[in-house]
Amino acid sequence: MLRQLRPVLLNGIALVATFAIVYLLMRVGIIDSFYQDTIALVCINIVLAVSLNLIVGFTGQFSLGHAGFMALGAYTTALVTLHFPTIWGMLGGIVLGALVAAAIGLLIGLPTLRLRGDYLAIATLGMAEIIRVLMQNFTFTGGASGLFPSRYLNWTWMFILTAGSVVLIANYIRSRAGRESIAVRENEIAAESIGVNTTKAKTLAFVVGAFFGGVAGGMYGSYFYWIVPKTFSFMMSFNILVIVVLGGLGSISGSVIAAILLGVVNVLLADPNLVPIRMILYSLILIILMVFRPQGLMGDKELSIRLFRSILPKRRRPPDEEPVPAGEGRLEPAEVTS
Amino acid sequence: MSDTVTTDGDILTLSNVTLNFGGLSAVSNVDMNLAVGELVGLIGPNGAGKTSIFNLLTGVYPPTSGKVTFTRGQKVSNLGGMKPYAICWAGIGRTFQNIRLFRALPVIENVMIALQHNVPYSLATAFLHTLRYGRLEKQIRDESLELLRIMGLEDDANELAQNLPYGKQRRLEIARAMATHPVLLLLDEPAAGMNPAETADLTELIGWLRTNFNLTILLIEHDMSLVMDICERIYVLDHGVLIASGTPSEIQHNPAVIEAYLGEEAADA
Ligand SMILES: Nc1ncnc2c1ncn2[C@@H]1O[C@H](COP(=O)(O)OP(=O)(O)OP(=O)(O)O)[C@@H](O)[C@H]1O
Ligand SMILES: [Mg+2]
Secondary structure (H helix, E strand, O other): OHHHHHHHHHHHHHHHHHHHHHHHHHOOOOHHHHHHHHHHHHHHHHHHHHHHHHHHHHHHOOOOOHHHHHHHHHHHHHHHHHHOOHHHHHHHHHHHHHHHHHHHHHHHHHHHHHOOOOHHHHHHHHHHHHHHHHHHHHHOOHHHHHOOOOOOOHHHHHHEEEEEEEEHHHHOOHHHHHHHHHHHOOOOOHHEEEEEOOOHHHHHHHHHHHHHHHHHHHHHHOOOOEEOOOOOOOHHHHHHHHHHHHOOOOOOHHHHHHHHHHHHHHHOOOOOOHHHHHHHHHHHHHHHHHHHHHOOOOOOOOHHHHHHHHHHOOOOOOOOOOOOOOOOOOOOOOOHHH | OOOOOOOOOEEEEEEEEEEEEEOOOEEEEEEEEOOOOEEEEEEEOOOOHHHHHHHOOOOOOOOOOEEEEEEOOOOEEEHHOOOOOHHHHEEEEEEEOOOOOOOOOOOHHHHHHHHHHOOOOOHHHHHOOOOHHHHHHHHHHHHHHHHHHHHHOOOOOOOOOHHOHHOOOOOOHHHHHHOOOOEEEEEEOOOOOOHHHHHHHHHHHHHHHHHHHOOOOEEEEEOHHHHHHOOOOEEEOOOOOEEEEEEHHHOOOOOOHHHHHHHHHHHHO
């Protein structure tokens, strides 16, 4: 029982510590509003990247429209908070926005995911563009000038939503549904032959990914005071994809690390003198990383104590403990169950 | 629909089944039947259409025409329009000639994925990892380990499937197929690439599985010693057409069969 709970406890302690440290630093003013915005962006990017990784990295379905789901979440949340200007309005808006994103995900996913090939990429690309153009032309969404919601997302809720999303997606992946996703990615014909309804597995993963894309959008819509359609252009979808690839397709911790790193890089390049060469530097960093680590920072491994142990020089183990083979860092249900 | 001649006790019946790929007839007007518990061989020269028969039995390609009936107890299914996963659920498991493992996954997870469709596992359990999750995962893992033990793969449980030697990959394919709890098992050249000792082990194992899991088995194999050793009946296919069927000794002395195989050797020479 204790061994079962150990990883859960350790993760819990790490999460609470992260929350408390940032909270204190905000309280004493070391984290000012500039850093606070960066942290908000990092959190939103984490949720975006992890949810897209479920679709692209774990299920192997190429989606190019994550910004569309984000837009649905952001606009829904903004509209709801404009009518119900409370923290509950924000939470209700985020949930509603996520459900809207999931519903649109189902609508796009059902017809395209039963086909083999890259129809999903084209469909999602089109979907995100349509959503953006609609937001630009509807009056209730404020047209091109957008909406001006108030901020209700404080650090506490930001943290709960980010950590909650990551934990839920990670749980999904380490379950029957997640294994089915991975089976689809690895070999669709074999997956079908052993009883995996591949259309259902792909659609489910896509809808779950869309849902959390909507959550991320909702966070965006209740943190930044101004949302405009052009934020949710193809560049946004592309940036999320870059984070996923950078962190490693099929690694949740990779997506989290990449999102944080990107935040750090943005802070380092925030100096006004660097603005002209910012995109060049940014691209250069990406190119260098892809040349030296094409599988992404984490590959398909997860950051875990086991992984650290396998990197550290071998120490003597108690005889009953299995030696950890190199590369053993994958999410393993055994860590929770046995 | 009573046009099929489903004799009592048949688990699988093909009547007048054809599978065309464009202009090519990979399978032409084939009639076959398997009785419950039988171990039947399906042989024929390269390109005869053996794998194509497996593909149409498992829903990879629907038959162009003809009828395929699968009977399990009282339940009779027409496999013609069924999706592969539904055919698996109905009770047919298979392996692949060109091994199709989940290469980047550990051996044990290859089996766990196949096993889990038998387990009631809700989405809430998946997201929240409730106590039920721990129980279900343990159940799936334990049974997977048991299957790996039977197939002699328990020491490789945490190895990646792609790192296994060829013979073990073939055995893992069987373990994975067994995890779906089939009553009819289709083995596509399970001994391909194995040395004689491995083949002998496998032959014994197939017989053991059949007895202990009450399986009906349809086996494609080029290794004639294996086929003649364990099959009770053999179908011979050539250019998509059934040219003979009968007991191993009947097949061995059938002129049409000898002709088909000699023709192949002559063409190879
Ligand atoms: N998907 C496909 N599309 C087009 N032609 C195919 C397809 N699958 C098989 N064929 C053709 O059908 C014929 C039968 O192939 P099949 O794989 O069933 O033969 P086989 O008896 O299994 O041969 P082998 O002993 O080499 O495995 C061959 O001519 C093959 O080229
Ligand atoms: Mg074949």
